[in-house]
Amino acid sequence: MKTYWKVSLAALAVGSGIWIGAIYSNTASGAGTTPGTTDDPVVTKSYVDQQIQQALNGGSGGNTNPTNPTQPSQGADEVKNVALKPGKILIADAGTEFIVRSGNAVIYTEVSSGVADLTDGKDLLNGQAAPKNHLLSFPREGRGIQVKEGQTSNLIVMVRGGYTIK
Incomplete structure (x- = not known):
């Protein structure tokens, strides 16, 4: 009889765990974002590196001198x-x-x-x-x-x- 209660309790615990996991998994995936969309974009390493460089260089893509477009300004450390x-x-x-x-x-x-x-x-x-x-x-x-x-x-x-x- 003792074994019957142990097996029943174990089956109830496993079943409850599966049921709770299914509920939480549906809630998490219900956030509405799909990878690769505008809400959750997928980016490449080169894009991230480029954005980091721009942030380190003062937030501008390329330093060009507006007064003389043929003479580019030099980088800050060059x-x-x-x-x-x-x-x-x-x-x-x-x-x-x-x-x-x-x-x-x-x-x-x-x-x-x-x-x-x-x-x-x-x-x-x-x-x-x-x-x-x-x-x-x-x-x-x-x-x-x-x-x-x-x-x-x-x-x-x-x-x-x-x-x-x-």
């Missing part, structure tokens, strides 16, 4: 050597950094405030000489450097960030 011809002005985007490597450069600004010389810890104003091998930071657009008047050779500048040549 350093590029730029040769600046006499008579041209290298205008920095906000947050760009320059290091003058060869030639004589002067600061160009359209406003009264200047450019930060991070090496010496001072501001350089419009027309002042930009020292070689000093890290220059451009906090806002509309500021840059140009070849010193009278120099006939190119100015070589290391640039990290966006820029435009005028």
Whole structure:
């Protein structure tokens, strides 16, 4: 008789478990989302990687300079050597950094405030000489450097960030 109760109780427990599982499974699948629809899209790893890169780069797909579409801005971490011809002005985007490597450069600004010389810890104003091998930071657009008047050779500048040549 003891065995009969044990078997009956076990059958009742298994049957109850199956019945409860069926009810909860229908409730969970009744959420109405089907994988691959607009409510529950399926994405690829490359898409996720692209979205992460865009988020890390400030939320924009590609940094292009709207003032000069043929001259793309550089990525935030990319350093590029730029040769600046006499008579041209290298205008920095906000947050760009320059290091003058060869030639004589002067600061160009359209406003009264200047450019930060991070090496010496001072501001350089419009027309002042930009020292070689000093890290220059451009906090806002509309500021840059140009070849010193009278120099006939190119100015070589290391640039990290966006820029435009005028």
